[in-house]
Amino acid sequence: MGNSHSQPSQLAAAPQPLPLDSKRLPRPVPKKSSTALTALTLGCASSAHSFDEVSPPASSIGGPEDKHSFEQPPPLYASTSDLHEDDDKAAQAYKTFLKKYPEYQLTWTLDALRRSDFARLDRSGETYVDYMGASLYPESLIRVHTGFLQRNVLGNTHSVNNSSQLSSRYAEEARQAVLSFFRAPPGYTVVFTANATGALKLVGESFPFQEGSSFVLSADSHNSVHGIRQFAAWKDAKVVYIPCLDQGGVDTKTAMDVLSTQRAPHDTAPALFALTAQSNVTNSKNNLGLIKHAKSLGYSVLLDAAALAATSVINLSDYPVDAMALSFYKMFGFPTGVGALIVKESFLAELSRPWFAGGTVDLVQAPGMVYRMSSELHSRFEDGTINFLNLPAITDGLRFLSAYLPFLPIRLASLTHYLITSLAELKHDNGASVVRVLSRAPTRRPKAVGEQAETGSVVSVIFLSPTGEMLPLSFIEHAATTQNISLRTGCMCNPGGAAAILGLRNEMAMLDDRSTMRDFEVQVGRELGVVRMSLGLASNFHDVYRVLRFAGAIGHTATRESMWNTWQEARAAGLSGGH
Known part of the structure; x- marks a missing residue:
């Protein structure tokens, strides 16, 4: 199960081990920091931002035919x-x-x-x-x-005073910045959540699963994706796994076959395909072309982009998923507690929430059972007050990341x-x-x-x-x-991917309702x-x-x-x- 792509004779010699009496590695010598790039990377927080050029052309910066001499020393600042x-x-x-x-x-x-x-x-x-x-x-x-x-003075977005209107304006700016960063075509909106898990849960709990429906996912997925199967099972939908390869990820042909098998041309029951864009444990990226294949079969497609979005360009114009989940702290570190569901408005209109909360409704009868959901689609899914103090940091964080992502x-x-x-x-x-x-x-x-x-x-x-x-x-x-x-x-909250690369899929299959983590570790004879x-x-x-x-x-x-x-x-x- 070692690496099959090693080229040992061509690489730098591996560093030597620590001295025998060493308790810690040598601590780095403190360096004076420079703030030369601050203005370049962020500018001012209150300006309108453009995200249309996340990936500059390779020819404008450097490429295989660039005349750059690698024998020259780098600039002192770098x-x-x-x-x-x-x-x-x-x-x-x-x-x-x-x-x-x-x-x-x-x-x-x-x-x-x-x-x-x-x-x-x-x-x-x-x-x-x-x-x-x-x-x-x-x-x-x-x-x-x-x-x-x-x-600035920022107030709760559910009011209409000056401070609240300012918060609402910056929230909308953040929403548009997210759509622009991911090249979302017209018809998409953004639902702000606590994290990617919250975004995935919104889809799972609201999707119209029914008897005859299918929920298809890869074994190499995060537990927040696996958890959607509970909502599917409660509504008598089938849960179908695409097996992962020995080093994680899915085989494209196998995935296409599973999707086709579970969705006959005459099927009318809603079906959901959850695709993990990149595994958080096996390092595999999956073929985003599966999105178009699944859509052609009548699936709604949910993309877990939490692991991919930090280091890769995602263009929703090329891969028009119905919904995509992510966390911003995984992209640029701050703020925590804010994620997003980037979602087609047409798909959002098909979802039905099992409850309502403050901020999601326009009218509630009390006592009684009458209620009317908010006229704004994204507001129907943003429970309570959004994180309005931190949303402006999303706009600036995306601008920051766009400068370095290429x-x-x-x-x-x-x-x-x-x-x-x-x-x-x-x-x-x-x-x-x-x-x-x-x-x-x-x-x-x-x-x-x-x-x-x-x-x-x-x-x-x-x-x-x-x-x-x-x-x-x-x-x-x-x-x-x-x-x-x-x-x-x-x-790493990815039991399927971990079991695959550890060679424990047979042991995983033997688990039953009474099994505990400790039982599993005793079974395999080591920590998992x-x-x-x-x-x-x-x-x-x-x-x-x-x-x-x-x-x-x-x-x-x-x-x-x-x-x-x-x-x-x-x-x-x-x-x-x-x-």
């Missing part, structure tokens, strides 16, 4: 050569990396961004590789939004490929592999700015002992934490899940290098045993949780 490790091995690793991935130098603007908006990472010495859990907020976004709140596929594909291949090379003192890479690896890398990547930037692995047994996830997480590395372990490292907007070579130093240390007997003893002491003291 240099990443100071890796903070201050040793020749780090510098040599970076130099070798650039020779293997010369396209990485097209993304120097992201190095400048790291210095201006994410300098706190280097000041704190934190290596953050959990962008799939949450992106990090850029400091300029916080400054701009704080200034906006200080200058560069992310090149940067993240280079770093992801390097991380995967380097991890696969690491060996214990006895020559056994330290890491088994389970998630999907890219087979090609984008070389032009604006080109999209074939996979995400998620690397899911398990760490192995010198004798080949899986090292406990709780040990790896504790050891990483002591080295100031923020990663994640577990199944993987170690996940995910890269994002502020990631650079330095982050990946430190992760590799940590992983290399696991392969050094004395260092690993020291880490193990520290973990055991913490467990005995109740300071380290297990799975």
Whole structure:
């Protein structure tokens, strides 16, 4: 189950393990931050924003035929050569990396961004590789939004006074900014929710499932998608799974066959297809062409874009789904507590909510049973008061991300490929592999700015002992934490994808209504899940290098045993949780 795309002889040498007496990795030397890009990336918060050019033409920035010389040093404001490790091995690793991935130098603007908006990472010495859990907020976004709140008086959007009208105006601006960012054609609207989960739940609870209906989804989906099956089952609809491949995702032909089998030409019962755009654990992107195929068969299509939207362009003019769910904190870190359902108004009109709440209705009889839903379609689905204080930050966050999104596929594909291949090379003192890479690896890398990547930037692995047994996830997480590395372990709320890459689908099939997580772990004989490292907007070579130093240390007997003893002491003291 290792990585089949490794090219060990061509890559930079993997970093050496930690010194034997090391308790923490060397802390980076604090650097002075620059705010040179603040005005460029955000401007002022109160202006009307345009999002029509999210992806500039590759020819305007750089591409395969660009005459850029990779032998020239980067501009001083964008240099990443100071890796903070201050040793020749780090510098040599970076130099070798650039020779293997010369396209990485097209993304120097992201190095400048790291210095201006994410300098706190280097000041704190934190290596953050959990962008799939949450992106990090850029400091300029916080400054701009704080200034906006200080200058304005905002009131509840359900009133009509001046402060309320101002809130409503900025809420509408945010709504239009979202539609523009995702190139939504006329006929779409935006329902603001608490997160992507809330958006998915709105569709599940309101979709007109009935006997004869089908709900089709991939096994490699988030639990918030799996949960929709409860609404379908309660209304006697069929729940049909598309099996996922060994490395996650779905086979396009298999998915088309399942969709066709479950939807005969004469069927009239409403059917829903939920497509996961990108897996949060297997790193697989699914073929968005399945959207048009499902639509041609009469399905309504719901796209879970929570994992994809942060690093990839999504054009709803090309892929006109009925509804798409996402969370903004996964895209640009701030604010939390705001997500969206981007949805066709015609589809929204077909949904029927099982309840009403403040803000969703125009008329309610009390006592009695008469009520009239709001005349505005999106208002029918926005329970209570929307997060009006934070919606202006959505507008600015989208503007911020649009400036950097074209560069992310090149940067993240280079770093992801390097991380995967380097991890696969690491060996214990006895020559056994330290890491088994389970998630999907890219087979090609984008070389032009604006080109999209074939996979995400998620690397899911398990760490192995010198004798080949899986090292406990709780040990790896504790050891990483002591080295100031923020990663994640577990199944990531994606049981189907995790079971596929771990080879546990047969064990998953044996679960029954009485099974618990503990029972499952006893059955397989180990903690369930993987170690996940995910890269994002502020990631650079330095982050990946430190992760590799940590992983290399696991392969050094004395260092690993020291880490193990520290973990055991913490467990005995109740300071380290297990799975």
